[in-house]
Amino acid sequence: MSTGGPSSDKFFANAQPVRVGVFGGAFDPPHWAHRALAEAALSQLGLDVLHILPTGQAWHKSRVLTPAQHRLAMCELAFGDLPRIRLDAREIHRQGPSYTADTLRELAGEYPGAKLFLVLGADQLLAFKGWVRWPEVLAQATLAVANRATNIGADGALDQVQEMDLSAVDLPFERLQMPLKNISATAVRARVERPVSRSGALDVLVPEAVAGYISHNSLYQIHS
Ligand code: ATP
Numbered sequence: 001m002s003t004g005g006p007s008s009d010k011f012f013a014n015a016q017p018v019r020v021g022v023f024g025g026a027f028d029p030p031h032w033a034h035r036a037l038a039e040a041a042l043s044q045l046g047l048d049v050l051h052i053l054p055t056g057q058a059w060h061k062s063r064v065l066t067p068a069q070h071r072l073a074m075c076e077l078a079f080g081d082l083p084r085i086r087l088d089a090r091e092i093h094r095q096g097p098s099y100t101a102d103t104l105r106e107l108a109g110e111y112p113g114a115k116l117f118l119v120l121g122a123d124q125l126l127a128f129k130g131w132v133r134w135p136e137v138l139a140q141a142t143l144a145v146a147n148r149a150t151n152i153g154a155d156g157a158l159d160q161v162q163e164m165d166l167s168a169v170d171l172p173f174e175r176l177q178m179p180l181k182n183i184s185a186t187a188v189r190a191r192v193e194r195p196v197s198r199s200g201a202l203d204v205l206v207p208e209a210v211a212g213y214i215s216h217n218s219l220y221q222i223h224s
Pocket of ligand 1: 062
């Protein structure tokens, strides 16, 4: 994985516009569905590069996030071996609230003439018209959306889950094909918080290296 913006002329040598993916999230922690979504975007959109952008304190999340250095380190562990990935910390370093519209504007300047794809799960598509300056986001990037299970529980079980219903969405978007994964960061945190005897193995929800990092740094434990 590399960091930062385009580093060489190779991005601009092709006649085709560069295809740049943008995948933001709290990644608190990054889990298997995030990784599957990144892989689907890389292959199905034919991306030249996929920026992974951990959020700062996201304006739409009421929960206080785990410190950014931990989320960045876990993203490195979760995505670092994938090709054409850039771990991009700009939203963490930005002063004040951080909006996707600003990130896309910056990336458009860094990759002149590129085609930008914003990679999302279905829950974020359903919430999209609540985003700050969403028409600007839509004007700058093509939405690329993977479906998501509706009844996400803490156990990661896949029985009786359903896809989110996107039939009423009146926004243009491309679909990413990905097997439904009943995983959320909320479920991962809940599993860590539970007594060991009741918890299953964490690495069915997160890559083994992320599970090791969580354990080593005692993240998501309830301190009494
Ligand atoms: P939390 O449970 O804390 O709300 P999360 O699991 O939704 O977190 P985020 O970091 O908020 O994780 O999500 C980043 C992006 O990944 C969002 O676009 C979200 O829709 C997508 N995503 C997360 N989990 C899944 C999943 N199981 N299937 C498809 N997309 C997902």
